[in-house]
């Protein structure tokens with residue numbers, strides 16, 4: 001179970017949402033860097049790519065030189081394919097923020113067969129944490145799809161949702177294209193220090209309500225319950241409507 005109360009923030013505009021995300025990045029970065037090591041972040045794809053780019057560009061006090069980026073999920077396509085999450089970050093974040101270097105991204109090797117690609121990403125990840133315990137991310141940035149999926153963990157895929165041993169698994173039947181992906185699993189996700197869902201648009205309102213108000217356990221996003229860490233929802237008025245005081 002989540003040990004701390006979920007923090008919720010509802011902002012009026014996308015700009016304000018990006019600024020709030022920027023301030024959360026400042027907090028998490030400080031927490032990590034004061035431990036004398038890099039700031040390790042797990043990224044999602046989709047709408048987060050442009051939002052995170054905006055958040056970083058609107059927060060000049062961030063010092064991204066010691067950030068290391070991982071992928072909470074990645075599509076099993078070449079790194080220069082338009083469906084690749086890395087490619088999306090390359091197109092937006094790396095282009096707009098030239099001080100962040102490609103070598104700060106720990107990428108999946110999608111030239112390997114899918115099972116190997118997932119196992120290899122787990123090894124790469126473990127190597128960056130340099131001990132044998134369960135890696136603890138400083139921050140995971142997550143999204144939620146209209147079906148309640150998060151990372152590439154989809155409803156009605158009980159084996160993937162129940163994985164307890166592997167930290168990164170292959171997905172072969174994603175209902176959202178492309179069908180083949182790799183994804184973090186819940187033991188890794190729920191061990192993070194901070195986990196932030198950044199959510200925009202009225203199209204997410206219903207799923208936000210089901211996942212975070214009604215805690216509908218059919219939805220993978222509702223199973224994100226950091227064991228010791230902090231869960232935060234940052235939403236715009238559309239997505240976070242349910243959390244606004246009734247008029």
Ligand SMILES: O=C1O[C@H](COP(=O)(O)O)[C@@H](O)[C@H](O)[C@H]1O
Nearest residue numbers: 044045046047048143144145151
């Ligand atoms: O397919 C994916 O979708 C989710 C949600 O994307 P969004 O565009 O609705 O924000 C994303 O979090 C995940 O990383 C991605 O692979």
